[in-house]
Amino acid sequence: MAALVTEYTLEFFTLLNARGKKELIEWCMKEGLIASSYECPKCNEQMRLNERKSVVLDRFEWRCRKKGVNTHVCRSIKEFMVNLCVIKEWVLPGSTIVSDCWKAYKCLSDEGFKHLEVNHSVCFKDPDTGAHTNSIEGTWSAIKRFLCNHTSHAEGMFDHYLAEYLWRRSRDHSLSDETFQNFLKAVVTLYPPLGKDQQ
Numbered sequence: 001m002a003a004l005v006t007e008y009t010l011e012f013f014t015l016l017n018a019r020g021k022k023e024l025i026e027w028c029m030k031e032g033l034i035a036s037s038y039e040c041p042k043c044n045e046q047m048r049l050n051e052r053k054s055v056v057l058d059r060f061e062w063r064c065r066k067k068g069v070n071t072h073v074c075r076s077i078k079e080f081m082v083n084l085c086v087i088k089e090w091v092l093p094g095s096t097i098v099s100d101c102w103k104a105y106k107c108l109s110d111e112g113f114k115h116l117e118v119n120h121s122v123c124f125k126d127p128d129t130g131a132h133t134n135s136i137e138g139t140w141s142a143i144k145r146f147l148c149n150h151t152s153h154a155e156g157m158f159d160h161y162l163a164e165y166l167w168r169r170s171r172d173h174s175l176s177d178e179t180f181q182n183f184l185k186a187v188v189t190l191y192p193p194l195g196k197d198q199q
Contacts, residue, residue: 021060025060038062038103040066043064047063048062049061049062050063084107084111087108087113093112093113094113094114095113096113096114096116097113097116098116098118098131098132098133099117099133100117100118100119100120101119101120118131118132118133143162143165146165147161147165167186
């Protein structure tokens with residue numbers, strides 16, 4: 001790459017993109033945007049980063065082929081980038097994020113978040129910080145049970161089902177007449193009836 005082009009400029013990223021995905025991935029690793037290594041979840045050995053000729057979205061993946069143990073353990077490099085992008089889009093800088101010890105989350109402190117980790121192989125609540133993921137795991141479990149009770153699910157409606165669950169939960173899942181009236185008021189607030197055609 002030309003020595004005169006400064007990093008973090010539009011010209012730099014244009015040149016970086018033109019040099020190919022491998023160089024882009026190496027730069028992301030150098031910057032800590034994605035992990036520079038990945039441990040196999042089956043054998044705990046370091047996986048190798050391989051370029052794939054197949055139809056993998058980013059064409060790179062972590063791969064472990066420890067003889068006699070794993071034949072095809074692989075993780076797409078895209079998993080790392082997508083998580084950080086989602087976190088940056090939906091979580092305010094300075095927020096506290098509690099996670100497990102997945103290596104892709106190691107960069108969160110450098111990204112302006114207060115990052116607390118829980119090593120689930122040791123404990124479920126960090127004795128020093130008090131950090132745990134029990135609340136969110138319990139919430140997701142309850143949401144899954146709630147969704148199982150629905151007789152049918154429309155594709156692409158998860159956000160609506162989640163909103164319904166959160167609304168019901170905030171009212172202790174009450175089925176009283178007052179709760180139903182409050183529900184109707186909330187619907188009217190969000191979707192006021194139209195008295196004429198919209199322009």
